[in-house]
Amino acid sequence: MRNHNPVKRFFALPPSRKRAIEAMCASCMGCTEDHLEEGFKSEIRNCSAQRCPLHVHRPYQGVEESQHIHDRRKAEKTMTGLICSCSLEGVLIGQS
Numbered sequence: 001m002r003n004h005n006p007v008k009r010f011f012a013l014p015p016s017r018k019r020a021i022e023a024m025c026a027s028c029m030g031c032t033e034d035h036l037e038e039g040f041k042s043e044i045r046n047c048s049a050q051r052c053p054l055h056v057h058r059p060y061q062g063v064e065e066s067q068h069i070h071d072r073r074k075a076e077k078t079m080t081g082l083i084c085s086c087s088l089e090g091v092l093i094g095q096s
Contacts, residue, residue, distance in 0.1 A: 004036070007026050007031050025044045041059075041060040045062065
């Protein structure tokens with residue numbers, strides 16, 4: 001039988017970053033090893049704690065929101081690459 005409690009699953013299986021984030025978000029919504037809060041997945045999906053360091057990594061997000069995050073991360077990597085390549089070429093960023 002599959003264990004649907006992220007907190008219990010974290011302690012029962014080998015640790016991973018994904019399981020740790022799932023467990024942390026679930027515990028923030030009131031779940032414990034012995035208690036599974038009803039509707040915790042939708043609460044995590046709709047979490048309003050924008051300043052939480054795990055907010056962008058929270059589980060149970062919809063496909064549309066996950067795609068938006070993926071696109072944003074891809075854009076950030078592209079910008080980082082551009083800044084690095086400009087710096088290597090001697091171009092000073094921020095000067096016209």
